[in-house]
Amino acid sequence: MDREEIDALLTAAAKFDQHEFTGHELDDKILAVLFFEPSTRTRMSFSSAMMRLGGKILNLGSVEASSIAKGETLSDTIRVISGYADAIVIRHPKEGAARLASEVASVPVINGGDGAGQHPSQTLLDLFTIRKSMRLENIDVGLQGDLRYGRTVHSLADALTKYNNIRLHTIAPEGLDLPNHMKQDLTDAGMEIIVHESIEETIPELDVLYVTRLQRERFPDPAAFANFAATYRITPELLERAKPSMIVLHPLPRVDEIDPAVDGLPCAKYFQQAHYGVPVRMAMLHEVMSP
Amino acid sequence: MKRSVSDGIVISPIRNGTVIDHITPGEGLTVIRILGIQDGTNVTFTVATNVTSSRGGRKDMVKIENRELVKSEVDKIALIAPDAKISIIRDFKVVAKKPVEVPSDIVGVIKCPNPNCITNTREPAQSRFVVHPRGFRCQYCDTIISREMDIGDYI
Ligand SMILES: [Zn+2]
Numbered sequence: 001m002d003r004e005e006i007d008a009l010l011t012a013a014a015k016f017d018q019h020e021f022t023g024h025e026l027d028d029k030i031l032a033v034l035f036f037e038p039s040t041r042t043r044m045s046f047s048s049a050m051m052r053l054g055g056k057i058l059n060l061g062s063v064e065a066s067s068i069a070k071g072e073t074l075s076d077t078i079r080v081i082s083g084y085a086d087a088i089v090i091r092h093p094k095e096g097a098a099r100l101a102s103e104v105a106s107v108p109v110i111n112g113g114d115g116a117g118q119h120p121s122q123t124l125l126d127l128f129t130i131r132k133s134m135r136l137e138n139i140d141v142g143l144q145g146d147l148r149y150g151r152t153v154h155s156l157a158d159a160l161t162k163y164n165n166i167r168l169h170t171i172a173p174e175g176l177d178l179p180n181h182m183k184q185d186l187t188d189a190g191m192e193i194i195v196h197e198s199i200e201e202t203i204p205e206l207d208v209l210y211v212t213r214l215q216r217e218r219f220p221d222p223a224a225f226a227n228f229a230a231t232y233r234i235t236p237e238l239l240e241r242a243k244p245s246m247i248v249l250h251p252l253p254r255v256d257e258i259d260p261a262v263d264g265l266p267c268a269k270y271f272q273q274a275h276y277g278v279p280v281r282m283a284m285l286h287e288v289m290s291p
Numbered sequence: 292m293k294r295s296v297s298d299g300i301v302i303s304p305i306r307n308g309t310v311i312d313h314i315t316p317g318e319g320l321t322v323i324r325i326l327g328i329q330d331g332t333n334v335t336f337t338v339a340t341n342v343t344s345s346r347g348g349r350k351d352m353v354k355i356e357n358r359e360l361v362k363s364e365v366d367k368i369a370l371i372a373p374d375a376k377i378s379i380i381r382d383f384k385v386v387a388k389k390p391v392e393v394p395s396d397i398v399g400v401i402k403c404p405n406p407n408c409i410t411n412t413r414e415p416a417q418s419r420f421v422v423h424p425r426g427f428r429c430q431y432c433d434t435i436i437s438r439e440m441d442i443g444d445y446i
Contacts, residue, residue: 073414096409096431100416115407117432181425181435188424 026055032085049281145212319351
């Protein structure tokens with residue numbers, strides 16, 4: 001997606017968020033929800049978005065799942081399901097599955113996340129959440145956590161290169177910083193990247209702090225994990241040094257990265273961010289299915 | 292017809308077909324594989340490997356009889372033999388001679404190095420790579436084969 005397409009979609013999402021819709025926009029439409037790996041929230045969020053616009057849902061049931069288990073290819077499944085629905089949302093463990101599906105489908109395909117690859121609806125709702133609080137230009141965005149394997153941060157960082165003067169601050173344990181090729185691509189796209197040792201030194205300059213979950217298995221031993229988790233935990237005390245306008249985001253679910261005492265502060269936007277998944281997905285569904 | 296002495300010794304002229312010269316030494320058989328004319332086909336071809344080049348150094352050469360390769364076919368070999376030269380032969384005469392160029396869109400040639408890529412499954416999907424500033428990018432999973440990697444490992 002280019003900048004104009006993203007902005008148009010976010011503007012449409014803002015209307016849905018402000019309840020500027022009749023609820024009959026997709027009255028006679030059917031969305032096939034094909035999740036080949038579990039992601040209950042993404043599935044519910046797409047389903048909720050479809051229902052709010054008056055549309056109906058076809059879920060991949062256990063019977064269909066079993067014919068896939070019998071060895072049917074994704075291509076064949078998609079060709080068949082294309083005849084049952086007006087659009088397909090797919091989530092699949094293999095990277096590039098959504099693109100392949102879009103090539104063989106006769107109806108529009110929406111990517112609900114494929115493997116470690118793209119997860120565009122998450123990125124759009126991340127951008128939407130930022131845009132609710134500030135202009136998407138000339139801001140300092142901090143990314144904290146597992147930046148090496150975390151696909152949401154890769155996707156977000158890539159999308160931010162389309163906006164002007166976004167400075168990216170990374171805060172990650174050793175070995176879990178952004179991959180070098182990723183840094184290279186971002187820098188080539190004109191983005192400034194500042195690598196930080198600690199969250200304390202970074203916090204006063206940030207407009208957005210995007211925190212991601214750390215996975216224990218990425219650390220050499222439990223002590224290393226506990227050490228990082230304690231050092232980088234977001235607490236009310238730490239946030240006292242932040243700009244009053246700064247917002248904290250997290251793709252959820254969180255574990256220990258953010259102290260629950262932060263939840264009540266005005267900067268805590270992560271639950272709101274999760275709710276924005278619905279208007280953003282309404283905009284995506286409306287875009288591909290409205291007459 | 293005009294042939295260089297070194298070529299003539301190891302590989303005889305053909306009446307009609309295609310000659311691929313100046314292939315990177317050792318890559319002649321890979322060129323055959325990329326062109327999809329391995330055993331099982333009835334195409335007659337000859338591979339000469341580590342031939343002394345008239346320009347100095349060594350090279351591989353491939354001759355394919357009774358088949359004129361088109362540009363989209365031969366450009367695929369630019370990935371592993373960027374200096375290769377293609378000659379189309381009719382009645383022992385070179386009727387066309389051209390260098391190879393790396394295509395911007397490479398379909399069905401490169402195997403994606405990402406084991407989790409959808410093209411590395413049973414799906415009837417051909418791999419598709421496009422030129423990227425750092426090398427070649429998989430159109431499905433965005434994995435990049437950078438210039439520092441040996442692309443021959445993925446062909
Ligand atoms: Zn791939």
